[in-house]
Amino acid sequence: MLSPVKLLQTQKIVCIEEATQKATVPSTHMKADIIRIQQKIGVTADGIIGPRTVQALTRELGITPATVPSWPTQAEVRKGTSCFGRPGNESVLTSIVPPYPLFYDGKALRSIRVHELVAPHVLAVLREVLEHYGQDEIHRLGLDLYGGSYNYRASTGGSSLSMHAWGIALDFSPTANAYKTKAPRASLSHRDCRAWWEIWESHGAVSLGRSRDYDWMHVQFARLS
Numbered sequence: 001m002l003s004p005v006k007l008l009q010t011q012k013i014v015c016i017e018e019a020t021q022k023a024t025v026p027s028t029h030m031k032a033d034i035i036r037i038q039q040k041i042g043v044t045a046d047g048i049i050g051p052r053t054v055q056a057l058t059r060e061l062g063i064t065p066a067t068v069p070s071w072p073t074q075a076e077v078r079k080g081t082s083c084f085g086r087p088g089n090e091s092v093l094t095s096i097v098p099p100y101p102l103f104y105d106g107k108a109l110r111s112i113r114v115h116e117l118v119a120p121h122v123l124a125v126l127r128e129v130l131e132h133y134g135q136d137e138i139h140r141l142g143l144d145l146y147g148g149s150y151n152y153r154a155s156t157g158g159s160s161l162s163m164h165a166w167g168i169a170l171d172f173s174p175t176a177n178a179y180k181t182k183a184p185r186a187s188l189s190h191r192d193c194r195a196w197w198e199i200w201e202s203h204g205a206v207s208l209g210r211s212r213d214y215d216w217m218h219v220q221f222a223r224l225s
C-alpha cells in the first residue's frame, strides 16, 4: 500500500505523462486535473502544461531537473579562447535539419548552420517548440520566420563582433522584432511566446529581448555577464 504522499505523487506523475502526451488538445477532464495541479503548485492555472508548469512540478515532486548548461560570457567568447574558438571559423559550423519548416526571406530552408557545440541544443529547442506549440501555432506566432545564424559581422550598433560571428546566435521573426522595437510592440515579447523563450532558456540560451528589451529577434548561447 502506498503512503498518501506517494500515492499523490504517483497520480501526479501519471497525470503529467498523460497531459504531456496530449499537450496540444487536453480533454476537458484532463484539463480540469491540470488546472487543479497548477493551482496547488502556484503557477498560472491555464490547463496547459508549459515549461514553467513542468519546472514547478519537478520541484514539487523532488525530481532533480536536468541541469541548464552554462555557456561562456560574451566577453569570454570575444577573447577567442572560449570553447567556441575564434570568430569566423566556418570549419566548426554544422548543418541541422529543423523539425518544422523554417523560412528565410519567404524561402523554405532545408537546413540551418550553427556552431557544432550548440547544434544539439538548437535542434532540441526546435523539437521541444514543435511539441509544445504544434506547427499551426508556430506559424501563427511567426516562430518559423528565420533571420539567420552564422554571419561574420559586428554587433548591430556596435564595433565589437556579434555572437553571430561564432554561429552561436540565431534570429527569428526579424521584421516584427527589429533591433529597436520594444515590448509590447515586438511580437516575440507577447505572452503567448513565453514558452518559446523558456525552452531556449532551459538550454542556457539568452534572449536580448527578455534581458534588455531590445533585439527581440535574437537569441544567443553566451551569457551577457
Ligand SMILES: [Zn+2]
Pocket: 164, 169, 170, 171, 217, 218, 219
Ligand atoms: Zn541576432
